[in-house]
Amino acid sequence: MTESHTEIAERLRQGLIASCQPVRGGPLDQPHLVAALALATLAGGAVALRIEGLADVEAVRAVTHLPIIGLVKREVPDSPVYITPELTDVEGLAARGAQIIAFDATRRPRPVSVLALIEAIHAQGCLAMADCSTVEEGLEAHRLGADFVGSTLSGYTEYSPQLPGPDLEMVRRLAQRGVRVIAEGRISRPEEARAALEAGAFAVTVGTALTRVEVITEGFVRVLRPQATEFKGGKL
Numbered sequence: 001m002t003e004s005h006t007e008i009a010e011r012l013r014q015g016l017i018a019s020c021q022p023v024r025g026g027p028l029d030q031p032h033l034v035a036a037l038a039l040a041t042l043a044g045g046a047v048a049l050r051i052e053g054l055a056d057v058e059a060v061r062a063v064t065h066l067p068i069i070g071l072v073k074r075e076v077p078d079s080p081v082y083i084t085p086e087l088t089d090v091e092g093l094a095a096r097g098a099q100i101i102a103f104d105a106t107r108r109p110r111p112v113s114v115l116a117l118i119e120a121i122h123a124q125g126c127l128a129m130a131d132c133s134t135v136e137e138g139l140e141a142h143r144l145g146a147d148f149v150g151s152t153l154s155g156y157t158e159y160s161p162q163l164p165g166p167d168l169e170m171v172r173r174l175a176q177r178g179v180r181v182i183a184e185g186r187i188s189r190p191e192e193a194r195a196a197l198e199a200g201a202f203a204v205t206v207g208t209a210l211t212r213v214e215v216i217t218e219g220f221v222r223v224l225r226p227q228a229t230e231f232k233g234g235k236l
C-alpha cells in the first residue's frame, strides 16, 4: 500500500535521516553495498534515507519500503547547480521509487526554475525537498510550494555562511517562519543533531559521519599522524 504524503512526512518528524552516499569511486560505491549501508542505518533507528543516483535509489527501494529522499548529482553546462538539476532527473527518481525528491533551490544560474521543478515533482506524486543555502532561498522555496527545505547547501554557495559545523541559525530562522526544515550538512555528532531539533528542525539528516567510512577513518588518522593528512578517497 502506498502511503499518503502526510504519513510519509509524519515518519520523518523528529527523526534521523541517514544519507547513504558513499565516496564515489571508493570500495563502497556499489548499489548493493549502498543498500546494505541503508539497511544498517535503518537497523540503528534511522527513519528515512537520502540516496543519490538512479542505480542506488533502485537498489535501496528493493530492500525497504521506508521513505527515500532521492537526488541525482550531475553537472550541467553553464550552471553550478548539480543536485537534481533537470526535469528528466525528477522523472528518473520517481520511476525508481523515491517518495521525496531533493533538488538545488539556490538562486544561482540554473537550467530549470525552482517552480518548474516543484511542479514536476508534485506531478510525479512525490514530495519536494528544496536544498537551500540561505534563509531567503528557503523562504522562497517554501512560498513556491516546497514541502521541505533543507539547510543542505549552506556553506556550499559563495554567498552563504562558511561555517565549520551545521548552520543552526538558518534552521532556527526558517522554523520560526513556519517552514518544515530538515537540518543537513556537517552534522557530525549526536549533540549537534539534538541542537538542530532544539533549533526547530523537523528532522535531521546525517551523511558523512554515518556512511563515508574513508572520511571518518581519515579523521582519526589525521589526529594520530598529523603528517599523513592526504585524503586518498574519491569524490564526495
Ligand SMILES: CC(=O)N[C@H](C=O)[C@@H](O)[C@H](O)[C@H](O)COP(=O)(O)O
Binding pocket: 019, 021, 052, 071, 152, 153, 156, 184, 185, 186, 187, 205, 206, 207, 208, 209, 236
Ligand atoms: C553539499 C552536498 O553536495 N551535499 C550532499 C547532498 O546530498 C551530500 O554530499 C552530503 O553528504 C549530505 O548533504 C549530508 O551532509 P553531511 O555529509 O555533511 O552529513
